[in-house]
Amino acid sequence: MDGxxxxxxxxxxxxxxxxxxxxxGKGKYVFDKLICQQVGDYLILPGQPEEKRKEDGDxxxxxxxxxxxxxxxMADEPDETEVQSWNKTLFASSKT
Incomplete structure (x- = not known):
């Protein structure tokens, strides 16, 4: 796989x-629930003996x-439908 x-x-x-x-190369791990991401690079390096699989060459x-x-x-911005739903809920609960 390439790309x-x-x-x-x-x-x-x-x-x-x-x-x-x-x-x-460059990449990032995104942790949506923690609202953060770790950025870095993947390097291709020689493998260690304990990492070798049967199908690997020398x-x-x-x-x-x-x-x-x-x-x-940034947390995802709510779409217009979500905002309208929240407003209806807020206004309905404030009337009681």
């Missing part, structure tokens, strides 16, 4: 690039994440 993409997990999303089936490589920083992200 850009996104992997969605229950707790995070990864947005980045793949080269020859391995994560490579000179196999692995992707390694190098974190550069953590950034706050």
């Amino acid at each position: 850009s993409g996104e992997v969605v997990n229950e707790k995070y999303r990864f947005i980045g690039t793949w080269r020859k089936g391995k994560l490579f 000179d196999f490589q692995v992707s390694r994440w190098r974190a550069v920083g953590i950034e706050k992200t």
Whole structure:
């Protein structure tokens, strides 16, 4: 697999690039519930003996994440339908 993409997990999303089936280059892990993201780079480096799988050759490589920083992200802006719904609920509860 080559190119850009996104992997969605229950707790995070990864947005980045793949080269020859391995994560490579700049990317970010987005933690929506925590309203933050970790940015960094994937480097392709020689694998360690304990990481070797049966199908790997002698000179196999692995992707390694190098974190550069953590950034706050903006919560999604509510769409107009959500705002109208909230307003109806607010005004209805204030009348009682």
